[in-house]
Amino acid sequence: MTVLPDLIPGTTSVPFAHGLAAHGDRTAVITADGLVSYAELAARVDATARRLGRERRLVLLVGANTVDALVVHLAALAAGHPVLLVPGDHPEAVQSLIDAYDPDVVAYPEGGQWLLDERREVSAHELHPDLALLLSTSGSTGSPKLVRLSHENLQANAESIAEYLDIRDTDRAATTLPLHYCYGLSVIHSHLLRGAALVLTGLSVSDTCFWELFRTTRATTFAGVPYTFDLLDRVGFATMELPHLRYVTQAGGRLAPERVSRYAAQGRAAGWEFFVMYGQTEATARMAYLPPELAETRPEAAGVAIPGGSFRLRPLPEFSAPDTGELVYAGPNVMLGYALGPQDLGLGRTVEELHTGDIARRTPDGLYEIIGRRSRFVKILGLRIDPGQVEAMLARHGVTALCTGDDDTLTVAATDTATGASSDAHRIRRLVTGACGLPPRAVQVHVLAELPRLASGKPDYRAIRAMSHPAPAPAPAPEDLCALYALILDRPRQEVTPDRSFVSLGGDSLSYVEMSIRLEQRLGHLPADWHTTPIRDLRSPGREAPSRKRTLETGVALRAIAIFCIVGSHIHVFGIKGGAHLLLALAGYNFARFHLTTAERRERLRRVWVGIGRVALPSMAWIGFVMLLNDDYTLANLLLLDSVFGPEGSKTGMHFWFIEALVYVLIAAVALLSLPVVDRAERRFPYALPLTIAAIGLLPRYDLLGLPDRTQIPDAITVFWLFALGWAAAKSSSARQRLVVTVAAVATVLGFFPGDPGREAIVIATFALLVWVPTLPSRRRVNQVAGLLANSSLYIYLTHWQIFPLIDGFSRHLAFLVALLFGIGYAAASTRLMRMLPSLPARIRAGGSLGAWRSRFSSYPTVRTPSLPRSGCDRHSMTTGLKQGSG
Structure with a gap:
């Protein structure tokens, strides 16, 4: 299916957008929710195009790396509606552009759905027939200055990029850059042109989830700005096994030549190519590329013009060197011109060639090298920033400031106010980083009595630029998130x-x-x-x-409810049982989430052992303390061996069966993963392996191994399958996989508690809730209470056995309340004690002290986000982004 040519009579459109159906059943988009074929994508685009109507209208699209946003974008391009793409993660910039351009239609996400706010049926603006796309030139500051791009610009640039990259219909490109950024958008356009697939995600390359998705989908390429490669160095990209990777592209700012050479060599050794490119929004993303065979020997060069384009050098008085001047580009991808407001949307072409503002030289071998910049625009960590717009943004917040920068740092000089220089500096930094998307380390703020001026009264930007120096940035404010x-x-x-x-x-x-x-x-x-x-x-x-409305993560809610029900059932306030078994499934879920990362095997094992210590050591410490006061427990309890060596018939010996079971299960998991073959299998089959382990765990659950009655063997043996099912739930990457895990839980929990169908129903229902429902509607106070209970759950479980008998004879309900409050207070006191001892050696703090445990043992049940395919990778983030006993 394709958009009918008479949808808007007499209007041109972008060929690759209305020709999607020609690629048939080939995969067009891959997300965590599944695959979308070109035929399906074309049908959705056609339906949305018809929804947009037969009258051309200005469509403002809040950018996001989702299928819904992509459909709206393609539908508008295919039907001839001009699109104004805005950054979805900067509400202030969105509102600023809505106010400036008064769009006819606003497309935005709300409540998990995409809405089309049709503000009028006929456009309020005069729209030039060639106008296809409007993009900002100044990052996310909400500047009204936009680049006007035509249908021909988009098609020509997509064709040129596809040609020199040799994009094939078998390629799969991961979206490492946002839709509203011209570089990220060009990746989408060029691959759709060739019938290739997009792995649509909002994840960062710093997330293990991204690489799990990359491998699982057999992605062949990704794009990066210089900052992307900083992150790649940190996550150990050089050692990753990416068998399907075919090429990597870099643009969005200058990458140091030595790094270009290093990545090119790395690619050559691993069998993939490294393309370094140069472009601007005004040229629909790209103007030059460096052939990968030259990247190692000529890493300082921007390269040659892309197919269909050409460069010339405009002489400048201040540069007398031969073959040096301002770089000027010409080609079919050069913009129509700028728009400063809605009155400019009716303009035709006002620009024939692009004066880049960059100083370049042409080398004897025909390559171009960028050696400087003329404009005040700066590119910092791949983001193009307009200091003038930053000044205007700060002025809107009542801050008088001057701003300038270079390739590494944005420097802001502001006048002092009565609130104090220090607080102003931190406030200004937060405003700038929030508006521009820069990390705090890239923004230097200087609060001065007077702003530096030249004799003429004009701003002295050179003096401001000189304020940037390598000295450490001021210490962060107490409210800083890093702190x-x-x-x-x-x-x-x-x-x-x-x-x-x-x-x-x-x-x-x-x-x-x-x-x-x-x-x-x-x-x-x-x-x-x-x-x-x-x-x-x-x-x-x-x-x-x-x-005031909040959401509560299902994992937090379930953990709080579980400990609440465990204590209430033990005190006989009510009889809601099954909480401890839910916690075991949650433990498996969190084991997979926090420990099964892309780290190497030794690091994985080290972290799990630390987690085991954070479960066992505080438990042993409390039991040992109680043993000094009474004789309720034995040495077997202290060593967490009661289920193996404890005396039969003890009424108190099984108080801590859950702790013992959890410790044994974690030790068994460590033993498995310590085997190289299992470690490799887990990385290759992250979902199938825990399902297999769960199946093996069902052998003792159904007494198929001829073992003694399950009351005579350690409980860990008979409940291990619950832990493994939680592990599998965390690795589920699709609705089908989640359904399999849920059905397995229903089938295997039934009959586990003979004569107690209510407990079985509770375990099944809560497990299903964990797997399928990421968050629950809540309120701020409810979140605080749930957080206290969940955060203190280990200490509540440990101490309630000794606390409630002291009051039980007087009032069960009071005993119930005091047991909860005592555990919460004990957890808070332990936390505060640790924070008062900052001088303790890090090794002691991390591994053995009571404060370091802080109820934060790694594999005890924790907060849940939507089902995770690997290493804490949830479905939502891939698209922008659980013994039988008295418990």
């Missing part, structure tokens, strides 16, 4: 940089709960994939007061 991460995770402040994420910093299960609650209080919202999101990308949704 919060360092506090919660007990990490040295210098280790917590904006590029790190919760998972990469070694965050584990109970610290996840505390961190999620604190982050939601700070941000006013909590992204579903925040645990794998770099700190620099966590931003408040806007300046508005946060809504």
Whole structure:
């Protein structure tokens, strides 16, 4: 199916957008939800084009790396509606452009769906017939200055890129860059042109989830800006096995020649090509490329003009060297011109060739090298920033400032105010990083009594630029997110940089709960994939007061409910059982989520052993303390061996069966993963392996091995399958896989508690909730209470056996409340004690001290996001992005 040519009579459109159906049943888009064929994509594009109507209208599209956003974009291009693409992660920029251009239609996400807000049936603007796309020239500051691109621009640039990259219909490109960024958009256009597939995701290359998705989908290419390659160095890209990778592209700013050479050599050794490219939004993304065979020997060069384009050098008085001047580009991809407001949307071509503002020289072998810049625009970490727009943005916030920068740093000089220089500097840095998408380390703020001026009264930008120096940036404010991460995770402040994420910093299960609650209080919202999101990308949704409505992650809710029900059942306040078995499944879920990363085998095993210690050691410490007060427990309890050597008939010996079972199961998991063959199998078959282990675990569950009655053997043997099912749930990457895990849970839990169908129903229902429902509607106070219970669950479980008997004879309900409060207080006291001892050696703090345990043992059940295919990779983030006993 294809958009009918008479949809808007007399209007041209982009051929590759309305010719999608020609590629038939080939895969067009791959997401965590599944595959979309070209035929299916064409049908959706056609339906949306018809929805947009027969009258040309200006469509503002809030950019996102999702199928819905892609469909709206292609539908508008195919039907001839001009598209204004805006950054979806900057609400202020979106609103600024809505105010400036008054679009006829606004397409945006809300409540998990994409909405078309049709503000009028007929456009309020005069729209030139050639106008196809409007892109910002200044990043995400909401500047009204836009680049006007034609249908021919988009088609010509896509064809040129596809030609020199030799894009094939078998290629699969991972979207490492956002849709609203011209470089990222050109990746989409050029691959759709050739009938190739897009692996549509909003994940960063710093996330293990991205690489799991990359391998699983057999992706062949990805694109990066210079900052992308900083992240690649940190995540060990050079040692990754990516058998289907065919080529890597780089643009968006200058990559140091030595790094170009290194990546080119790395690609040559691994069998993939490295393309370094040069472009600007005004040329629909790309103007030059460096042939990969020259990348090792000529890494300093921008290369040659792309097919169909050409360069010339305009002489400049200040540059007398031969073959040096301002680089000027001509080609069919050069923009129509700029738009400063809606009155310019009716203009035709006002630009014939593009004066890039870059100083270049032509070498004897015909290559071009960029040696400087004329414009005030700067590219920092691959982001093009207009300092003038940053100044205007700060002015809107009541800050008088001057701004300039280079390829590494944006420098802001602002006047002092009565609130104090230090607080102003941190506030200004937050405003700038939030508006521009830069990490704090790339923004230097200087608060001065007076702004530097020349004798003429004009700003002295040279003096401001000189303020940037290699000295460390000012210490972060107490409210800085990096400081919060360092506090919660007990990490040295210098280790917590904006590029790190919760998972990469070694965050584990109970610290996840505390961190999620604190982050939601700070941000006013909590992204579903925040645990794998770099700190620099966590931003408040806007300046508005946060809504009182909240969501509570299902894992937090279930953990809080489980410990609540366990204690209440033991005190006989009510009889809701099954919580401990749910916690075992959650333990498996978190084991997969936090420990089965792309780290090498020894590092994996080390982290799991630390996790086991954080379960066992605080338990042994509490049991040992109680043994000093009474004789309820034996040495077997202290050593967590009661289920093996404990005396039969003991009424108190089985109090800690759950702890013992969890420790044994984790040790068994470590033993398995210590085998190289199993480690390799887990990396290659992340979903199939835990299902296989669960099947093996069902042998003792159904008494198929001739073992003694399950009351006579350690409980870990008979409940191991629950842990493995939770592990498999975390690795489920599709609805089909989640359905298989759910059916397996239903089939195997039934009959596990003879004569107690209510307990079986509770375990099944909560497990299904964990697998299928990522979040629950909530309120701020509910989140706080749930967070306290979940975060303190280990200490509540450990202490309630000794606390409630002290009050039980007086009031069961009071005993219930006191047992919960005592456990919460004990957890809080332990946490505070640890934070008062910052001088303890890091090794002691990480491995053995009571404070370091802080109820944060790695594999104990934790917060859940939507089903994760690997290494904490949830479905949502891939698209922008659980003994039988008395418990």
